[in-house]
Amino acid sequence: FYSNRTDFIRTAIRNQLERHADVVKQSTARKGLDLGLRNYTRADLEAARQAGEMLHINVLGLATIAQDVSPDLARATIASVSVLGALHATPAVKAALSDRTR
Template structure:
């Protein structure tokens, strides 16, 4: 599974032309290089805010996987999960909707959420 996700942005033609000019002048290898660099610079300039929110709100960072066996263990312990992720959350296909409803109290994903269509709909409610 790739750790990269494709995004699409809309830009006005003048800004796009300026990007092409910088690429042509050798500042960046291509449009994507400029966009990635710009995003990283913005994330870096706001890193203290990001780090503070992640700490205060107890987000997990990275790629987090949950499967049926893990949720069954949570159920056996009579617990419910408050899942908060910055990155990607994957709920495996072996998880049944009822098990997820019983074990996941709340869910917030900033990034990518991968699960079956049925599970996503059930957890939205």
């Protein structure tokens, strides 16, 4: 059925990716990278909490978490923070997210 072992492995990988296409699409959508300026408002975080989603903040540039965001809201809605540049947030929010910041 297959010309060589490599052909078999490639076919097996393609078949697995096709079977799990929905999960692969969700994973790539969640792991996006924002370039430039990204501002997270209290409304953004509250909408994520109501939807039962956790945010993965990946920014190349400046990420800003609004001043009116409480540390509890930030911990409830932000799963990880990776910023190549600067992160602007209140000291309390930064402290609340310190274990989730890379």
